[in-house]
Amino acid sequence: MATLSLTIFKAKALKDGRHKIRIALRHKHETTYIVTRFIISENQFKNGQVVKHPEASAINRKLRNILDDLQEKLDSIKHLELYSCRQIKEIISTDNLSDEQTFSSACSNFVDYLKSEGRDSYALSIERVGRYFRDFARGDILLSDLTPSLVQNFAAFIRKRKVTETTVNTMLAQMKSVVNRAIREWNISYDIHPFVTTRISAAPIRKLDLTVQNFNKIRESSPEKRKLIMARDLFCLSFYLGGMNLIDIMQTDFRKDVLEYSRSKTKGRMQSDSVITFTIPSQAREIICRWMDKRTGKLDFGYKFTYHNFSQYVTYSLGDLAEELNIDERVTFYSARKSFAQYASEIGIPDGIIDYCLGHSDKSKGVIRYYTKVRQKQADMAISRVIDYVNNPEKYKEYIELRSDIMMMRG
Template identity: 30%
Template structure:
């Protein structure tokens, strides 16, 4: 018969020297572990299956007991208890508040973003999910996100060397994720976690270029092995400038053999209400660049057989 209990793995501390509290599963002479969001700073804070000598010991122990009870209830329903600890773990994880799991919901949300064509945002949301799991463990549920949990996540990011700008991005991603979960009725918050939490402000950078610098870029001549890359990057930068800042992904999909560019901006297509089409008149300066790279189908072609948009975007970014 499988057994479960609370414990820590002394031989496997975290990178910062702390120890995560685990659900330890024993069955048929094998052992498996389920991570929790709880941890102790050192071995002296764990004794007899409980957190001790810790400012939040009482609260955390109550939550851990409740968590263990949930897993015990699921274990009681296992059809065949005579299996390995790994099999028991898989059974428990599949049935533990699946709909309320941060990891499960975030992965589904990321898939939704990818289907909407928001691949770059989906990729960055994936990075944020990685840090959330790193901080709270894979079994953390959406309901557990409170202002104190947000503060804990911020501390975790700072400990890892993240700047205010990076923390702003990660927290903005988490806020969007929790908002989406609430809107999808996956979780209900009496008080939304971010209501009284202030997201760190991004560092202000002066990234404007002068008219003189823009003129130098427009007229620049390139030589050597990077001539083609720099020329393509320059042409796309200037074309975006002449077309009211159009994004590369929208520009590459647009038909450009007429007097105007009409498109639906991918970045806001699923958010914006009402009229979504954007129409821009092609100015002579833009037409001169377009005609250098225009195909018979009215699309831009820079001579690169990249199958993935992200590859070409990376190529252009490096060129810039």
């Protein structure tokens, strides 16, 4: 049961020694605070009431009104047990089921959230959707005015811009994410969801995995330029760490032998089993030691600009490295992740373990996945086996051919 009460937080005193009155929300043995505008001295607060203050009566009345309003919102939540203390705070701190929020403000709120989570690239995509929609609507509209026909008209508007169908589906999916977040935050409710008649096709699978031969060209290369050495090391590090994304690599403290992290891309969207845990292989540790700042445990390449710019710098450098090595396949940083998944599948690593290493959701993999768990030991063995495969591809050649025959029912 969630409870609300007035309090002061003695450890959070202002510079002059006074305190802001806070509303303590307690739920599931956790406590979070909603800060009010009222400031008092420590001796002017007793048993949840303002005392010894010239405006004590008026302040207590206003605080009671705030508490009553929050309690009403709290009581309107049907299934409190589904929410964390922080989630309940976010719900009751906003206007409950407000139908006055516009699509642009919903986009802005989502962008702020994404940036706070370090997901700047996705934030830029949501900003783009907001711009396109404002152009389409010739201004802004209320979320409550979004209808299925309006969404379909927006899709037609995007297509007139002569973009690819993949871009259309991506932007519609991002717009749907904005709407769904507003629903989850109780800023809007619909009798008929705006996307009920809009079919969003999945993006085609990008062919970015490399042949083992081309992968080993990169892995075994000895470039002279510092930027190419950095690109090679980051590419290989991603592969050795089970296809770890660049943003997660740059945010990770590598001082421990066991790596434990949640993907930035899916943080907050996946519930259980979102933490990926495995032992850092020796091949990865060798690269980490070359670039790690021992004070923070994070990698430091001496690049002081934004992550977005750094990501582009790595991509361009990888392209230069591939060109220098005469690799005829397209090489991006994502190729390391795709190649890890492809090689793991070729040598028979179960899909569930591959998904665990990659940090993928398991919703589409069947009921059995909900009854089994991947352990760290299984992930360690899978990563070790994939690394052994690129080290000794001939050792696995016969097995891969036999498995391919069985899968294709040949021979």
